[in-house]
Amino acid sequence: MGMMRVWIWVLALGVAASAAAAPAGLELAADQVFRRANGSEPQSLDPHKSEGVPASNIQRDLFEGLISEAPDGTLVPGVALSWEVERDGLLYRFHLRPEARWSNGDPVTAQDFVYAWRRILDPLTGSYYSQTLAPILNAEAIIRGEMPKERLGVRAIDDHTLEVELRGPTPYFLGLLTHSSTYPVHRATVEKYGEQWARPGRLVGNGAFVLQDWVVQSHIELRRNPHYWDDAHTTLDRVLYYPIEDASTALKRYRAGELDVTETFPITQLPWLRKHIPDEIRIAPYLGTYYYGFNLTRPPFRDNPKLRQALTMTVDREILTGKVLRTGEIPAYGWVPPGVQNYEPVEYEWKAWSKQQRLEVARRLYREAGYSRGNPLTVEIRYNTSENHKKIAVAIGAMWKKALGVRVRLVNEEWKVFLENRKQKQVTQIFRAGWIADYNDAYSFAELLHSRHGINDSGYDNPEYDALLEASAREPDPEKRKRLLQQAERIMLDDYPILPIYFYVSKHVIKPWVGGWVDNIMDHHYSKHIYIVKH
Amino acid sequence: MTGYALRRFLGAWPTLFMIVTLAFFLIRVAPGGPFDTDKTLPPEVQANLDKKYHLDEPLYRQYGRYLWDVLHGDFGPSFQYKDYTVTELIGAGFPVSLRLGLSAIALALLVGVTLGTLAALRQNSPLDYTVMALAMTGISIPNFVMAPLLLLVFAVYLPWLPAGGWNGGAPSHLVLPVIALALPQVAYIARLTRGSMIEVLRSNFIRTARAKGLPERTVIVRHALKPALLPVVSYLGPATAGIITGSVVIEQIFSIPGLGRFFVQGALNRDYTLVMGVVIFYGVLIIVFNLIVDLLYGLLDPRVRY
Numbered sequence: 001m002g003m004m005r006v007w008i009w010v011l012a013l014g015v016a017a018s019a020a021a022a023p024a025g026l027e028l029a030a031d032q033v034f035r036r037a038n039g040s041e042p043q044s045l046d047p048h049k050s051e052g053v054p055a056s057n058i059q060r061d062l063f064e065g066l067i068s069e070a071p072d073g074t075l076v077p078g079v080a081l082s083w084e085v086e087r088d089g090l091l092y093r094f095h096l097r098p099e100a101r102w103s104n105g106d107p108v109t110a111q112d113f114v115y116a117w118r119r120i121l122d123p124l125t126g127s128y129y130s131q132t133l134a135p136i137l138n139a140e141a142i143i144r145g146e147m148p149k150e151r152l153g154v155r156a157i158d159d160h161t162l163e164v165e166l167r168g169p170t171p172y173f174l175g176l177l178t179h180s181s182t183y184p185v186h187r188a189t190v191e192k193y194g195e196q197w198a199r200p201g202r203l204v205g206n207g208a209f210v211l212q213d214w215v216v217q218s219h220i221e222l223r224r225n226p227h228y229w230d231d232a233h234t235t236l237d238r239v240l241y242y243p244i245e246d247a248s249t250a251l252k253r254y255r256a257g258e259l260d261v262t263e264t265f266p267i268t269q270l271p272w273l274r275k276h277i278p279d280e281i282r283i284a285p286y287l288g289t290y291y292y293g294f295n296l297t298r299p300p301f302r303d304n305p306k307l308r309q310a311l312t313m314t315v316d317r318e319i320l321t322g323k324v325l326r327t328g329e330i331p332a333y334g335w336v337p338p339g340v341q342n343y344e345p346v347e348y349e350w351k352a353w354s355k356q357q358r359l360e361v362a363r364r365l366y367r368e369a370g371y372s373r374g375n376p377l378t379v380e381i382r383y384n385t386s387e388n389h390k391k392i393a394v395a396i397g398a399m400w401k402k403a404l405g406v407r408v409r410l411v412n413e414e415w416k417v418f419l420e421n422r423k424q425k426q427v428t429q430i431f432r433a434g435w436i437a438d439y440n441d442a443y444s445f446a447e448l449l450h451s452r453h454g455i456n457d458s459g460y461d462n463p464e465y466d467a468l469l470e471a472s473a474r475e476p477d478p479e480k481r482k483r484l485l486q487q488a489e490r491i492m493l494d495d496y497p498i499l500p501i502y503f504y505v506s507k508h509v510i511k512p513w514v515g516g517w518v519d520n521i522m523d524h525h526y527s528k529h530i531y532i533v534k535h
Numbered sequence: 536m537t538g539y540a541l542r543r544f545l546g547a548w549p550t551l552f553m554i555v556t557l558a559f560f561l562i563r564v565a566p567g568g569p570f571d572t573d574k575t576l577p578p579e580v581q582a583n584l585d586k587k588y589h590l591d592e593p594l595y596r597q598y599g600r601y602l603w604d605v606l607h608g609d610f611g612p613s614f615q616y617k618d619y620t621v622t623e624l625i626g627a628g629f630p631v632s633l634r635l636g637l638s639a640i641a642l643a644l645l646v647g648v649t650l651g652t653l654a655a656l657r658q659n660s661p662l663d664y665t666v667m668a669l670a671m672t673g674i675s676i677p678n679f680v681m682a683p684l685l686l687l688v689f690a691v692y693l694p695w696l697p698a699g700g701w702n703g704g705a706p707s708h709l710v711l712p713v714i715a716l717a718l719p720q721v722a723y724i725a726r727l728t729r730g731s732m733i734e735v736l737r738s739n740f741i742r743t744a745r746a747k748g749l750p751e752r753t754v755i756v757r758h759a760l761k762p763a764l765l766p767v768v769s770y771l772g773p774a775t776a777g778i779i780t781g782s783v784v785i786e787q788i789f790s791i792p793g794l795g796r797f798f799v800q801g802a803l804n805r806d807y808t809l810v811m812g813v814v815i816f817y818g819v820l821i822i823v824f825n826l827i828v829d830l831l832y833g834l835l836d837p838r839v840r841y
Binding site: 041043044045046049051052123124126127128129130131143144145195196197198199215216217218219242243244245246248249252253255256257258414415416417419420421423433434454455 | 565566567568571572573574576577579580582583584587612615616617618619620624627628683686687690691694697698699700701786787788790791792793796797800803804805
């Protein structure tokens with residue numbers, strides 16, 4: 001095995017640099033303030049303690065990882081200026097930019113990353129996202145408490161050189177390094193303040209902005225970080241994040257001119273929006289799948305693939321997305337959404353059939369499963385309380401009733417109760433679920449159905465599937481790896497453990513004077529790319 | 536009177552103790568825990584979190600530990616907002632809710648008593664019927680309907696007022712939420728005042744006052760108002776409770792960082808410590824407020840002896 005020394009210069013480097021600054025010739029507003037609605041209140045701004053999209057949106061502005069993203073989602077150098085990949089993808093050597101600084105002026109060093117990654121994997125830290133770094137050598141053993149964190153396959157060769165050893169070739173590793181859980185933390189600050197270091201006046205970050213103020217349930221204010229290495233290209237002076245959970249409320253404040261962008265909008269308002277402010281609507285594919293899961297550990301779906309297939313084929317996804325949701329969601333005939341890097345979607349072979357053909361086969365399978373109009377299936381659909389979930393459940397229940405005569409019972413539960421029941425698998429039959437990828441790779445979807453995955457609430461257990469996944473994790477050739485994952489997905493789809501319904505879209509309304517906001521599949525929008533045009 | 540106050544003060548402690556105990560066990564009965572999410576949490580990490588927050592101990596031990604901490608003034612860290620302690624969160628949220636609530640009660644009293652008195656004076660006139668009809672509407676329309684309507688009209692269609700936020704309690708941000716919060720109370724207070732004022736105006740001492748030739752204004756304000764307000768004063772106890780619970784909805788709709796929001800979010804997130812902290816706080820508040828109201832009653836009505 002020869003040494004493969006590959007210098008990877010990301011071409012988008014030039015693109016990113018020019019995209020970060022406002023285009024020349026545009027008149028900018030005097031007040032460069034950007035006001036964003038951000039969903040729920042973040043639990044914490046510590047990258048190792050937080051969970052959820054709202055927190056990572058803000059962390060993206062406060063910190064910077066080794067790799068960053070251009071406005072359109074392309075990977076670009078972050079703190080790491082360049083890197084080499086050696087030993088067939090098992091060793092990464094990152095060269096950090098010498099001008100990278102923390103917000104207090106300290107230089108960002110390789111030791112900062114070593115410290116941070118050890119901290120997130122330390123089971124005592126209690127991080128939700130330690131799994132993100134699982135590809136690193138010894139990471140999983142450390143999480144399980146079987147090894148001390150010093151044995152993690154990360155080394156600071158010197159202040160600006162970081163070496164990372166992986167347990168297997170991980171083609172999506174660079175993409176993982178944009179995730180907020182891999183951000184560095186300032187060691188002296190964490191050690192000085194302990195648990196509560198991530199607060200205004202204490203938090204030290206290496207991102208384009210610093211934490212100016214945090215009034216819980218009111219707002220989080222960020223100010224420009226003059227020590228940031230690319231501050232010359234940052235246009236905004238202040239960013240305000242508002243924790244507004246109710247989409248209607250956020251829309252009202254947007255209409256009143258108090259917000260520049262919302263986090264989402266209620267679909268019932270779409271006709272009004274299309275009529276009055278169509279140019280402000282942004283709908284784009286989002287890396288996630290909305291689906292129903294079958295509980296394979298209990299009747300009626302245990303050992304009954306024909307029944308599962310019958311129900312899956314009967315759902316009319318075009319009606320759901322076209323008439324019920326109407327916000328451009330994409331009907332899902334497979335599990336991994338389109339737009340994932342280095343992957344082509346795998347779909348049910350009956351997607352191309354006519355509705356008539358599908359119903360015929362579905363009815364036959366339903367009969368073969370032991371049910372008929374005289375002996376109908378009674379089944380419950382369980383979902384967490386939400387108008388949208390209810391609409392879809394009602395629609396699907398009606399489709400099953402009309403085509404097959406199935407009797408459907410709808411059960412809605414509060415979120416935590418729902419999660420608990422789903423995980424326990426004692427009472428669920430069909431449950432609603434959604435999976436948003438943490439990183440842009442097919443594996444982030446495939447791994448959910450691995451028999452040992454913590455959120456495999458269907459109880460899907462197919463050794464062949466597991467084996468293919470594990471083989472793909474070891475495969476260095478991207479083309480072969482893709483085929484392994486596609487093969488796995490084909491096998492899984494043919495077992496019908498889940499019922500994919502649609503692929504998510506991100507929805508925002510954004511004021512016309514906001515520039516630099518580019519739709520991308522991860523829906524990541526760094527404030528350092530944003531600028532406000534004079535208005 | 537002092538003896539009465541002392542007796543009430545002593546009696547408050549068992550009440551508070553029961554509230555704390557009930558709340559402690561009730562919230563833990565709810566399925567789901569503070570760290571349940573739809574992302575994988577490795578079992579080792581879960582175990583560590585449980586250990587750190589003492590969730591792996593038997594329930595009675597956790598209870599005892601909690602009581603001990605509370606008696607020492609330590610309400611613990613928030614499970615959900617990991618960077619903050621419960622004391623800090625309540626300390627930040629309470630002044631906001633207090634400002635909101637007191638303004639709402641003041642507005643409700645002012646407007647309600649005035650309207651009720653006017654209605655009583657012009658009993659069965661068009662004014663009376665209008666006031667009572669408005670009162671009925673105010674009571675019947677829930678504030679989660681009224682509040683977004685107010686928002687829509689006065690902040691979106693007519694850009695007169697901000698559409699939400701607190702901004703440190705600036706007057707312009709107070710107007711809409713206070714109105715939304717006060718409206719149902721205005722309605723009740725107006726009806727109460729009207730009813731009791733009508734009764735008082737029929738009593739003998741008012742007839743005497745009028746017979747003495749006193750101007751009508753003096754008769755009303757100096758003589759009739761005090762006894763007429765007695766039912767309103769007793770209503771203030773449940774009114775405060777209403778304002779406190781009503782503020783949860785208002786704070787959500789107007790994005791106000793008050794205690795009500797913490798309460799609801801805490802329950803939904805199973806943030807045990809935060810919910811307990813707010814429950815204790817509200818419990819103390821209601822007990823104290825009811826005590827004050829009862830003492831006030833004694834001051835206002837010379838017939839009441841404690």
